[in-house]
Amino acid sequence: MRLGLSTPVVVQVPGVASEWERDAGVEELAGIVTLADELGFDFLTCSEHIAVPAADAAGRGSTYWDPLSTLGFFAARTSRIRLATSVVVLGYHHPLEIAKRFGTLDRLSGGRLVLGVGVGSLAEEFALLGADWENRGAKADEAMRALRASMSTTHPQFDGAHFRYDGLVVDPCAVQPRVPIWVGGRTMRSLRRAVELGDGWMPFGLGVDEITAMLGSVGIPSGFDVVLSTGRALDPIDEPDGTAARLRRLAAAxxxxxxxxxxxxSAAHYREQLTALAATIDDVETNSRD
Known part of the structure; x- marks a missing residue:
């Protein structure tokens, strides 16, 4: 089991984000992502929201750094850790826009992109951007097929009901022959979409028992990633046993x-926590083998 980070500062969800993140500077963030890279964590995340309705900010939070800019900064400060969008909302973009922008990030990072995608859940944001709310599911499915055909080639072609293109050059493109695509969501439809069209599933807002039941109802392909969240924040220094137990429960799910x-x-305390967390996963893996 690998561990990634819900990167602090860049997304601040009430009840999850810590107080210090509000005033954290760029260099504090850089120190954290550099250490995560050195400690062997698998990926860093950044989400996408263009504008959150004020009425929703109390639940969703209002701080969402732009994922392309942010992950590009992370790429320049790290050497091996993967860079995961969690998630890009498919309905806000043409597939070739995603292929060009994030394909460039994949090239700049030496092939470290994980493209997390989602259908979207804010009708007001769709309306703001002139995106199609009612048909977002069908268009997302087709966008994923288009992305699969287009991410890793400079001469993409696709012929679908919503997206059609040929005779174009998109240069640069991703350097990975197959960019991993993880699908976010909390419904059976999102899981089926992930199994059919993607390489992994990132559920949110679901309990462990719900996730276990959902996974048991479909055939999971070999090599498919199930990317689960710890939910509440871990405290590996003061609660090492509880942290290990939480990770074991997610692995069992x-x-x-x-x-x-x-x-x-604080940022300094966060770095200490990361070091403790890296040691915790080593202990979990050792005990699992024993």
Whole structure:
């Protein structure tokens, strides 16, 4: 089981984000992502929201850094850790826009992109951008097929009901022959979409028992990633046993990868927590083998 990070500062969800994140500077963030890279964490995340309705900010939060800019910054500060969108909303973009922008990121990072995608859940944001809310599911399915055909070639072709293109050059493109595509969501439709069209599933807002039942109802392909979240923030320094137990429970539920939120009082304390968390996963893996 691999561990990724729900990157602090860049997304601040009430009840999950810590107080210190509000005033954190870029260099504090850089120190965290550099250490995560050195400690062997699998990926860093960044989400996408263009504008959150004020009425929803209390639940969703209002701080969402742009994923392309942010992950590009992370790429320049790290050497091996993967860069995961969690998620890009498919309905806000043409597939070739995603292929060009994030294909460039894949090239700049030496092939470290994980493209997390989602259908979207904010009708007001769709309306703001002139995107199609009613048909977002069908268009997302087709956009994923288009992305699969287009991410890793400079001469993409696709012929669908919503997207058609040929005779175009998109240069640069991704350097990975197959960019991993993870699908976010909380419904059976999102899981089926992930199994049929993607390489992994990133559920949110679901309990472990719900996730276990959903995974048991479909055939999971070989090599498919189940990317589960710790939910509440982990405290590996003060609660090492509880942290290990939480990770073991997620592994038992089917997680191949876990996105970790980490509690901290400051950027320095966050770095200490990361070091403790890296040691915790080593202990979990050792005990599992024993």
């Amino acid at each position: 089917g997680a191949t990868t876990v996105t970790c939120a980490v509690a901290a009082r």
